[in-house]
Amino acid sequence: MTDNNGNLQHAEPYKSSSDCAIDRGSLAFLKTKLETRAGDNVMSVHVTAVPVKLASTAIGLIRTILPNDGGVDLQHLRRFAKYHEVNDHVRSAYAKVAPRNDGHIVFVIAAPMAITTRKFLADSLSPTLGSLVFFSIDVPLQAPTSQEQAALWSSRWWPTVYKKSNPFGPHPSIMARAEEDIEGDVRKWMDMAAEVAQQSKAAGFGEAVGVVIVERINGVSRPVAVAADARWLNWPSPGPGNVSAHAALRAIDMVSQWVRRSHEAGEKQEITTKNVGIFRGKPSLPLEEEHYRAQTNQTGYLCHDLEIYCTHEPCVMCSMAIVHSRFGRVVFENRMHTGGLCADGGLGHGLFWRKELNWQLLAWQWTRPTADTGFGFDQLRISDNRNACDELSSRADLNA
């Protein structure tokens, strides 16, 4: 529903109480495939101990004999650490090679073991630093992607620094800006997706799965396509239904119809597509018809930088369609074991951010405020476990 200015208003069941107005739910950025693979990978390094006053001299010498650490990136690691700053595992490794601890030493990472030997280090450093002992420890191979991860790795391995970067996905500052954009109205779009999902289920068109495509320009957002699953529309059952009529594919098809309309037929031409096309892309439900309009920017790619809000994690097919249509952002509520977006669990494809594909986009899972019970939301909650999905599979082999 829209007011006279075209601004969206909540459909009747979702009119907010004061609590709802405050609680927008929460957004969690999906881990990328690389992030989940990187995990706790470690490398082994040579460590030595030098008197505190020689720490800088030691670092300078190491930089001279092994420029750039032989090409291994150690930027995320503290290069030296005091005795009380390291964990027991480092101290016990030191105790095995050191006759005593006088409390006035610092540990220095001398070099990755992959690039040099203890003998080379001893021969190169001892003339200046005196007799040295060496031992080896494991340290994180890659930079941490959060403060929490840095703290965990520091306690487990070696003092580690979080530099607000993510070598495995979008830069944290990009994610933070995007979240600022969407957090104000994410709930509005997710409620709309849930509502159209329920309309489809009630009409017998499809499963209770819905999506909303949103265009955001200069901070102003508006829906350009709303679509529900329509796998049973004009389709014989049983079986998986019409897999081309998944909600995301229908919504993309609706966007494409506007492009065709403006390019081929002129704006006054009526859309002639009927729901006999395989994608069932003609708006059929009340919400679909109400929010069906052209996007403003047409840059050559169908959904370039648009946002898509989904009640359920899109399946692999729909996820690839979202990537190839060049959406900018995707948000879903319920994880699916057949989903294509998540890298940590399920099929594990993490399709939203794969370097081998020619487009990456930002992806979040949204968690509805716990106060949201009733209104039929519960029937949309399909938890990420096989029992819940199998229960659906028994009648629909549900792919979202």
Ligand SMILES: [Zn+2]
């Ligand atoms: Zn799908």
